[in-house]
Amino acid sequence: MTNALNAWHAEHAYFRQLLDLLHKQVDVFHTGKRPNYQLMLDIISYLQDYSDQVHHPREDVAYARLAKRCPAIELTLVRFGQEHRVIAHAGKSLLNLLNEILGGAIVPRADLEAAAATYIVYYRNHIAKEEEDFVSRAAQALTAEDWEAVRSAVPAGGDPLFGDHPEERYRELRRQIVREAQSET
């Protein structure tokens, strides 16, 4: 269970790190320069691949289990599940815009700004609320059997970016993450 909780916190930290990286590219856009659109696309793709497909489905099982054990917070837990759907939808919209730009289309500046800001702010807020409202309660209330159900909600598979065997398609993104970490030390 401790391992599951540590992994949960670690994934939230990774996602926040990627949202910060995405935010930096949006800041470049605000200065009138061309951001690294491919990097932005890689970030969203990864979050779709891993967060939407693995992290969120596991959380959905955890919320359902926790709601049974703590009915008083059921509404909050239902909201988290709804937010997962909103995040997936907002991610798709942003990814579509980035694909259009990379394909040479002229996309109105305001469309990209709104899509990116919505995604970043909503996602950060979601993670902050989960850390505040959910993770400590889950640690107290969920049983070993619950954690097993959470883990097996999605077939075991590594994190394609931060895992032990990162995928080739995220090589550039990994390099950028390392560069960011070095520039902060």
Ligand SMILES: [Fe+2]
């Ligand atoms: Fe979540």
Ligand SMILES: [Fe+2]
């Ligand atoms: Fe989460």
